[in-house]
Amino acid sequence: MPIPASDHSDAVFREAMDTAHREGPVLVKRALDSAVRVLGQASVAATMPMERARLGDAGSMLMKGTQAIVEAFPDMLTEEIGVPGSYTRSKGKNFSFDSLELMSEDQLDDKVDRVRGQNEVSGVVEAELVRLNALMTSLRGHEQVQASTNPLRPEVWVKALHRALGRGGGDPAMRAMWMQHACAAFGPELGGLYRRIADGMLQQGVAAATLGVSAPKHEERRKAQAAQLTLRDLKHLLLSASRSPDDTHGTTRPGETINGMTMPAAMEALEGMSKFDDVLRRMQDRFHSGVWHAERAAEDAGVDSIEYTPTQTLAREVARQMVQNIAADARLLPDIQHLVRKLEPPLLHLAVHDQRFFTDRRHPARQLVEEITQRSLAWTRESASGFQDFIDPLNEAVQLLSGMPVRDAEPFDFTLHTLRESWRESEERARRQRASVARALIKADARNHAATSIAAELRDRPDIASASLVVRRFLLGPWAQVVASARLESPGTKDPGGWEALINDIVWSSQARLAGQNPSRLERISAPLIDRIKQGLHSIGASGPEVGTFLVSFEAAHQKALRGEESDTRPHNAPVEEGDMLEWQADALPWLSPDEVQDSKLMSPTDFSSTLREVPMPESGLAQVSELAAGGYIEVSVDGVWVRWKLAWASPHGTMLMFTDAGGKPESITRQMLARMFDSGHARVLDNASLVESALDALAQAALEFSSHEPPK
Numbered sequence: 084m085p086i087p088a089s090d091h092s093d094a095v096f097r098e099a100m101d102t103a104h105r106e107g108p109v110l111v112k113r114a115l116d117s118a119v120r121v122l123g124q125a126s127v128a129a130t131m132p133m134e135r136a137r138l139g140d141a142g143s144m145l146m147k148g149t150q151a152i153v154e155a156f157p158d159m160l161t162e163e164i165g166v167p168g169s170y171t172r173s174k175g176k177n178f179s180f181d182s183l184e185l186m187s188e189d190q191l192d193d194k195v196d197r198v199r200g201q202n203e204v205s206g207v208v209e210a211e212l213v214r215l216n217a218l219m220t221s222l223r224g225h226e227q228v229q230a231s232t233n234p235l236r237p238e239v240w241v242k243a244l245h246r247a248l249g250r251g252g253g254d255p256a257m258r259a260m261w262m263q264h265a266c267a268a269f270g271p272e273l274g275g276l277y278r279r280i281a282d283g284m285l286q287q288g289v290a291a292a293t294l295g296v297s298a299p300k301h302e303e304r305r306k307a308q309a310a311q312l313t314l315r316d317l318k319h320l321l322l323s324a325s326r327s328p329d330d331t332h333g334t335t336r337p338g339e340t341i342n343g344m345t346m347p348a349a350m351e352a353l354e355g356m357s358k359f360d361d362v363l364r365r366m367q368d369r370f371h372s373g374v375w376h377a378e379r380a381a382e383d384a385g386v387d388s389i390e391y392t393p394t395q396t397l398a399r400e401v402a403r404q405m406v407q408n409i410a411a412d413a414r415l416l417p418d419i420q421h422l423v424r425k426l427e428p429p430l431l432h433l434a435v436h437d438q439r440f441f442t443d444r445r446h447p448a449r450q451l452v453e454e455i456t457q458r459s460l461a462w463t464r465e466s467a468s469g470f471q472d473f474i475d476p477l478n479e480a481v482q483l484l485s486g487m488p489v490r491d492a493e494p495f496d497f498t499l500h501t502l503r504e505s506w507r508e509s510e511e512r513a514r515r516q517r518a519s520v521a522r523a524l525i526k527a528d529a530r531n532h533a534a535t536s537i538a539a540e541l542r543d544r545p546d547i548a549s550a551s552l553v554v555r556r557f558l559l560g561p562w563a564q565v566v567a568s569a570r571l572e573s574p575g576t577k578d579p580g581g582w583e584a585l586i587n588d589i590v591w592s593s594q595a596r597l598a599g600q601n602p603s604r605l606e607r608i609s610a611p612l613i614d615r616i617k618q619g620l621h622s623i624g625a626s627g628p629e630v631g632t633f634l635v636s637f638e639a640a641h642q643k644a645l646r647g648e649e650s651d652t653r654p655h656n657a658p659v660e661e662g663d664m665l666e667w668q669a670d671a672l673p674w675l676s677p678d679e680v681q682d683s684k685l686m687s688p689t690d691f692s693s694t695l696r697e698v699p700m701p702e703s704g705l706a707q708v709s710e711l712a713a714g715g716y717i718e719v720s721v722d723g724v725w726v727r728w729k730l731a732w733a734s735p736h737g738t739m740l741m742f743t744d745a746g747g748k749p750e751s752i753t754r755q756m757l758a759r760m761f762d763s764g765h766a767r768v769l770d771n772a773s774l775v776e777s778a779l780d781a782l783a784q785a786a787l788e789f790s791s792h793e794p795p796k
Contacts, residue, residue, distance in 0.1 A: 092222050095287050099219075099280045100164075103235050104157060106279075110272040111156045111244060115149045117268035118142075118261060141253070141260045148251025155250040159243035164234045178787055180779035183314065184321040184442065189255045191314050191790075193245075196259045199791040200266035201241040207270030208237055211277035217291035218284045235280070240273055241266065312404070312786040313793070316397055323394050324438035391435060398434035401441065401782065406430060408778035409456060414770065418474055419459040425481045426452060432489035440492075441779070447496035449775060454499065456774040458506075460716050461745035463725050469746045476505060513747030520741055520749040521732055523682035526571075528734035530623075531673035533567035546590045554593045557633035558586060564674060565619040582619050588612050593637055595644040602645055609641045624676030673738045673753055683739070685751045704758030707768060708740075715771040717742070719760065727769060 122142030129135035178194070186194070205212070212233075219233040230236065244265065248258050285291075391399065409415075410423045433440060433448055440446045455477060462470045480498050487494060538559040541547050547555055566582045573579035588608055592598045598605045613634070620630055675685060711717070716727045728742030728750055740757060742750045752760075760766035770777075 091287075092289075095284055095289055096219075096222055098287075099222075099284065100234070102280055102283070103276065104160065106276055107160050107240075107243075108153050108156050110269065110276060111247070111265075112149065112153050114244075114265045114269035114272055115145060115152060115261075118264035119146050119149070121264045121267075122260065138260075141257045144253045144257060145251060145261050148253065151250045151252075152247045156243060156247040159246045160240070163239045163243045163246075178780070178784055180317065180441075180776070180783040183318045183783060186318065191318065192255060192259060194787060195314065195790045195793075196262045197241060197245045198787055200245065200262050201238050202788075202791055203263075203266040204241055204270040204273060205237045208274040208277055211274045211281065212237065214291065215277045215281045218281055218289050221291055222284065222289055235277070237273065240269070244269065311789065312397075312400065312782070313790045314783070314786050315790075317401065317783060317786050320394065320397050320401060320438060321442055324398075324440075324442045394438070395435045398438045398441075399431050402430045402434040403427065404782050404785075405775070405778045408781050409452070409774050412456075412774055412777070414460055414774070415456060416459065416462060416465050416470075418465050418470075419456065422474065422477055422481055423452070423456065425478075425485050427485075429484045429487055429489045429494070432487070433492065433495070436490045437492060447492045447499050451495050451499045451502075453773060453775050454502070460769065460771075461727055461729060463718070463727055467726075467745060476502065509747060513743060513749075516747070517731055517741065517743065517749050520683050520751060523679050524732075524734050524739050524741060524751060527673060527675045527679050527683065528736050528738050529571055530564060530567045531738060532736045533570060534563040534674075537566050538563040541586070546587070550590050550593060551636070553633055553636045554590065557630070557637075558589065560674070561620060561623075561625045561630055561633070562586070562589075564623050564625065568623045580619070580622075581615075585612065585615055585619075589616070589637075592644070593640050595640050595648060598641070598644040599647055602647075605641060605644055609645075613638060613641075624678050626677070683741075683751045684749045685739075685753075704760070704762035705754070707761045708754055708758050711740070711768070712771070716769040717757075718767050718769055720765045 119142050122138050122145065126135050126138035126142060129138055183191075215235070216230045216233050217228050219235075220228045220230075223232045245262060248261050248265070251258070251261070253261070406423060406427045410420045412420070415423070430440070430448065430452075437446075437448075440448050443449065459473070462473070464470070480502065484494060484498060489495075541558055541563065547558060550558075562582070565580075569578075569580040569582055570576075578584055589612070592605055592609065592612065616634070616637075620626075675683065679685075711730050711733075713730050713732070716729050718725050718727050726744060728744055730740060731743050731749070732741040734740070737754060739751060739753055742752070744750055757766060761768075
């Protein structure tokens with residue numbers, strides 16, 4: 084949980100940013116001048132005329148374009164750092180597997196050049212960066228070092244420099260040379276800037292965060308070197324996987340034969356299993372129907388001696404690394420990770436014959452892996468209720484698939500549809516539960532929204548402003564809910580139920596000094612008025628301290644007035660003290676009756692005191708709530724145990740959210756309550772990115788890193 088930043092911290096932060104923006108262009112100018120000198124020296128030393136001319140031209144063009152590059156750099160740096168006032172940029176994909184297919188050769192080279200330059204600079208500034216990250220983290224109020232809180236990270240500078248070089252003219256090959264030589268000189272310059280900024284922070288009393296501080300391990304770089312795949316390899320694969328107009332997504336058309344599927348051995352093993360559920364029984368029926376034909380024995384022999392084409396070899400390697408990335412995803416439980424690894428053999432077979440798996444999100448094999456992994460995110464423990472029932476049919480289905488030399492997507496397609504059928508009954512039951520909860524939440528959400536508007540109108544009335552605090556809170560809280568409920572039940576009717584008309588009598592009779600001036604009227608209306616108030620409260624199921632306190636105070640005021648006593652402690656025309664009026668805001672906690680709490684499965688009951696905004700809502704928590712998307716998971720600490728909920732629905736006015744747990748059971752919570760849980764560390768957002776896409780994107784990022792370590796052209 085971040086510690087709120089002080090004014091001093093903000094001032095130090097702004098000073099650091101000002102220093103970076105002020106010195107940035109100077110650093111770039113020196114790096115470019117150095118690059119010009121190095122290119123000139125290299126041109127003189129070159130023995131081949133063409134190479135001499137190429138280097139000389141690059142140096143001359145860079146000299147001419149230096150001013151334009153330096154002038155463009157400040158804006159580029161500002162854009163890369165982010166919106167002014169924001170300390171970290173919004174999260175998003177830096178580079179994706181899917182984007183490779185649309186990138187030209189020049190764009191690929193450009194991407195590699197930037198990462199190569201980033202590696203060059205990062206290696207030089209590593210020691211200074213560790214210290215600056217620790218100070219910047221402490222400055223922003225975090226207890227543990229978080230490199231992402233440092234807006235002056237090397238990649239930000241390199242991206243800005245890379246973009247600014249585009250203003251200097253020259254062709255892509257020439258700009259690649261500029262980038263190479265400019266980054267070599269820019270690293271020491273940036274390291275010096277980091278050192279000066281860090282020294283300034285220390286002089287102003289900033290204490291470096293020490294928990295978890297360590298030098299970057301460059302895990303991504305090591306993985307890239309192990310991958311041995313380049314961006315051009317992946318682009319070649321994606322282009323070869325482009326679909327034809329006659330694509331059937333890997334399944335057969337009616338009447339067509341299916342490429343051979345070797346299933347007898349798998350079926351024999353299946354029949355020996357002790358557990359044989361509906362999913363596997365359907366798959367066995369599919370086999371016995373003759374739809375899946377066995378391959379000829381000759382085709383089964385000598386599998387190890389099969390020679391794959393370069394594209395098939397590449398496809399198998401990409402599939403293998405994709406499976407490894409998915410299985411290593413920390414979001415998955417160990418049993419699911421093991422299950423994913425068991426899918427590797429059939430996916431490798433598929434990759435040989437059908438590379439569209441990598442480009443088509445609708446491909447049955449891709450959808451199968453996606454659904455298995457995404458559905459499994461609902462569980463945080465293998466011992467949790469329902470997990471075993473979820474994974475048992477998956478294990479058996481995957482075991483069957485893993486024994487097949489697959490040649491098209493038909494087995495994946497059938498397995499996917501069979502599993503979906505097995506899930507349908509429980510999903511329909513969960514859908515009905517969600518619909519019931521949603522109805523209760525919609526009703527409460529609409530009433531609270533209307534009550535907020537009514538309360539805002541009542542606050543402006545002078546007579547209500549002169550009433551006691553107890554009366555004002557009652558009118559702006561419970562009674563506003565009564566009026567709102569009646570309006571919603573009878574739209575278009577003026578004051579349905581007559582509840583609004585009672586407000587004048589409530590305010591008048593609650594002030595003993597005024598009511599005592601007309602005791603006969605007070606005696607005549609007192610009992611009927613109290614009965615009507617109770618009827619109105621009963622109509623919405625209102626109860627609790629706010630209601631009880633008011634009724635006791637209200638009846639006591641009537642008795643005092645009838646006895647001629649004055650209980651008002653404040654003169655009629657006395658100004659309302661600051662903070663005395665109820666802070667009724669649109670983002671106050673909504674109120675639900677006990678029945679609505681039960682029907683809506685609300686995580687915690689609410690009463691009218693919860694609608695008082697005595698504690699400001701946490702902005703960071705509210706921001707996290709606002710970024711939630713339907714279908715996304717959050718992790719919540721319930722009785723000390725972390726569980727996962729999936730967002731199923733948000734009320735029309737956004738005041739209440741409905742989630743489902745691993746078993747599909749609805750769990751509701753107010754927006755403000757969840758914001759407080761985020762802020763206190765009792766809730767956190769789970770990375771909801773597709774596991775398949777994340778695995779492929781990681782593979783593309785690794786290939787980009789590996790490509791950046793190849794010698795420049």
